[in-house]
Amino acid sequence: MSENGFSRLQDLQALHWLRAVENKPGAAGIAALGRLPRLQWADLGRCQVEAAWLRPLEGKCVKVLWLYNNPLGDSAMESLAKLPEIQELDVRGCGISKEGIERLPSKLTNTKVLVE
Secondary structure (H helix, E strand, O other): OOHHHHHHHHHOOOOOEEEOOOOOOHHHHHHHHOOOOOOOEEEOOOOOOOHHHHHHHOOOOOOEEEOOOOOOOHHHHHHHOOOOOOOEEEOOOOOOOHHHHOOOOHHHOOOEEEOO
8 A cells, every 4th residue: 555545544533453564654644544543453564664754643542553674763762652552562673772662651561562
């Protein structure tokens, strides 16, 4: 699915989960996901997601977010730490260090984090 296709997902206000492995959402596509009030589960593995694109997801009710094999790095942790209901986070192959994982706030200590 292209960035344009992802942008059209914002019309699906009842969408609870999305599996979009190996697609190209772009910044606008990720922003569209941030406008989905009921999105709780998203698999965006191998989608070339960049850390800055995650800002529209901050404060959202996403419970499971799989971002494996995306070029995120430690800077992504700033936005990921602002997912108040996150229960599972897959950042394997994203270049996030142990120090980056330690940036998760203590209130998220029960979050299952999959990392290299």
